[in-house]
Amino acid sequence: MDPLDPPSSPHSHEERDIRPPHRARDRGRSGFLIALSSALLAAAATTTALWLAGAFDREVVRITELVEVREVVREEAPVPVEATTTSVLTEPLSPSAETTTVATVETTVPVFAPADLVAVVASQAIPSIVTVQSLDEESVRDGSGSGVVISSDGFVITNHHVIDGAHTLKVIMSDGLSYPAELIGSDPLMDIAVLKVEAGDLPYIRFGSMEGLRTGEPAIAVGNPLGLDGGPSVTAGVISAFDRSLVTNPLTGASLYGLLQTDAPITRGSSGGALLDVHGRLLGITTAIGLSDVGAEGLGFAVPISLVKGIVDDLMSEGEVRHAFLGVRGSSAFSELEDGVESPLGVEISLLEESAIGDAGAEDGDVIVALDGVAVRSMPQLVSRLRSYRADDPITVTLQRGEETLDIDLTLDRFPS
Numbered sequence: 001m002d003p004l005d006p007p008s009s010p011h012s013h014e015e016r017d018i019r020p021p022h023r024a025r026d027r028g029r030s031g032f033l034i035a036l037s038s039a040l041l042a043a044a045a046t047t048t049a050l051w052l053a054g055a056f057d058r059e060v061v062r063i064t065e066l067v068e069v070r071e072v073v074r075e076e077a078p079v080p081v082e083a084t085t086t087s088v089l090t091e092p093l094s095p096s097a098e099t100t101t102v103a104t105v106e107t108t109v110p111v112f113a114p115a116d117l118v119a120v121v122a123s124q125a126i127p128s129i130v131t132v133q134s135l136d137e138e139s140v141r142d143g144s145g146s147g148v149v150i151s152s153d154g155f156v157i158t159n160h161h162v163i164d165g166a167h168t169l170k171v172i173m174s175d176g177l178s179y180p181a182e183l184i185g186s187d188p189l190m191d192i193a194v195l196k197v198e199a200g201d202l203p204y205i206r207f208g209s210m211e212g213l214r215t216g217e218p219a220i221a222v223g224n225p226l227g228l229d230g231g232p233s234v235t236a237g238v239i240s241a242f243d244r245s246l247v248t249n250p251l252t253g254a255s256l257y258g259l260l261q262t263d264a265p266i267t268r269g270s271s272g273g274a275l276l277d278v279h280g281r282l283l284g285i286t287t288a289i290g291l292s293d294v295g296a297e298g299l300g301f302a303v304p305i306s307l308v309k310g311i312v313d314d315l316m317s318e319g320e321v322r323h324a325f326l327g328v329r330g331s332s333a334f335s336e337l338e339d340g341v342e343s344p345l346g347v348e349i350s351l352l353e354e355s356a357i358g359d360a361g362a363e364d365g366d367v368i369v370a371l372d373g374v375a376v377r378s379m380p381q382l383v384s385r386l387r388s389y390r391a392d393d394p395i396t397v398t399l400q401r402g403e404e405t406l407d408i409d410l411t412l413d414r415f416p417s
Contacts, residue, residue: 117278121220122234124280127174127203129232131224132158132181132195132272134166146223146232146273147171147195148282149204150312154179154197157312158272159287160186163193171197174231185315189323189415190303190387191248191256191287193272194315205274208281210306215239221264221286221300223273232273237264237300239283245380246288246301258384259301260284266300275302284308307387314390323415324389326397327355332378333367344377345369346400357397360410369405370398391415 128149136142145162149155156171163169169181179197186193221235241261248254262275266286275284284302303311314321333348346369351358368376372395376382389395391414399406 117218118220118234118236121276121278121280122222125205125220125222125274125276126232126234128205129174129222129224129273130156131172132156132162133170133172134163135168135170137167139168142166144224144269145271146269146286148272148274148285149202150207150282151204152200152202154199154202155184155316156181156195156197157285157308158193158195159285160188160191160193161287162272163195164188169195171195173202185319185321187311187315187321189321190307190311192285192303192308192311192315194312205276205280205282207309208277208279208283208305210283210304213239213277213283215241218278219260219262219264219283220276220278221262221266221270221273222276223266223270223286225267225269233270235265237262240299242304243381243384244301245384248288256287256301256303257380258304258307258387259287260304262300262302264300282308310388310390322391324386324391324393324395324412325415326357326386327352327413328357328362328368330368330379330382346376347379347382354413356410356413357408360397360408361406362397362399362408363401365401366406367400368397369400372396373398386412 130147130149132145132147133141134143143162143166145158147156147158147162150157163183163186169183170178171181172178179199181195181197184194184196215238217239219237219239221237222232224232239260240263243257244259244261245255245257246259248256260275260283264275266273266289268289270286271288273286274282275286277283282305284304285308286300286302288301289299311321328347328349328351330347330349333345334342335345337343346367348365348367349357349362350364351362355362368382370376371382371385374385376385389412391412393412395410395412397408397410399408
């Protein structure tokens with residue numbers, strides 16, 4: 001009992017309830033503050049645990065656009081890391097003034113909001129995806145595929161097999177406008193072609209990069225399946241694998257090397273379309289799908305941008321691609337470890353009659369283990385690495401000959417047509 005309280009009486013409880021109401025308010029305020037502090041401590045502990053687990057180690061997409069701003073609302077409360085945030089960058093306004101001005105709005109879209117992400121990338125990319133029609137001598141359509149506008153003045157990338165054998169070509173934009181197209185150049189070895197339409201101020205897709213790209217990262221495919229009306233279609237998935245090789249003609253053994261694999265659905269007619277990263281930048285040109293006796297298997301393939309860049313530059317500047325040639329046949333070689341375990345070693349070679357590496361001192365049975373210091377572990381990997389070189393480029397090839405390791409410097413020949 002509080003020593004200042006009077007002795008108990010039949011009315012003492014009632015008097016205490018009525019006389020000091022501020023004490024009840026204090027107790028309620030204290031209880032509220034304790035509860036709030038407990039909630040904040042729990043939230044902080046949860047956030048710390050998520051941060052330590054890497055939940056916030058995510059990449060974000062930043063999109064900048066011009067908007068009309070009529071009011072600026074200042075918010076003092078901090079914004080959570082994982083939330084979508086919008087900041088308006090403009091001159092300060094007086095509190096009572098309503099002003100119309102053009103400001104830069106930077107919107108942060110978390111990668112872990114897939115629905116929003118795909119929608120944003122699609123809205124940016126669709127105007128730059130075209131239908132490519134091949135026409136016969138009577139101007140009758142005999143095939144169609146997709147294409148990607150890569151410059152505002154009308155350069156378009158598509159697949160070689162989309163335009164192969166065409167008498168004339170037509171490019172149809174996403175808004176329905178149709179243009180005759182000129183073939184600038186085509187590369188059957190990597191299934192890439194470049195077209196040109198006479199148009200200006202076209203929306204286009206910028207090149208991305210393979211640097212730092214990992215298996216499992218989001219991938220968005222945009223193309224024109226089956227030449228359907230209504231504009232491009234969008235599908236989403238992930239990067240499934242790198243450095244895939246694919247036989248494109250079982251009769252001739254023709255193959256594509258160094259491909260990106262994705263599970264983003266790619267259908268007939270989407271060949272030549274875009275495979276995009278989360279920033280809407282070009283990761284590759286879709287070129288093939290995997291089929292079995294039961295149909296599509298969720299295997300789509302694209303020529304990676306690391307190879308597309310060089311091919312497009314060559315086609316635009318010279319009209320052809322001068323692919324490199326070592327002059328060898330090869331098979332994957334293995335070294336034996338303890339307990340019979342085998343480890344990939346490189347590519348065991350046999351020299352062809354015309355052989356740049358043979359002229360430089362290589363011998364049958366040598367094993368190629370690196371090109372310019374980059375390890376090579378299989379024949380498909382060797383071919384894929386060579387696709388990034390051109391005829392007359394200098395190169396250092398590292399060989400394993402018995403117990404000896406040799407570096408051979410040579411100039412690459414041109415791949416025979």
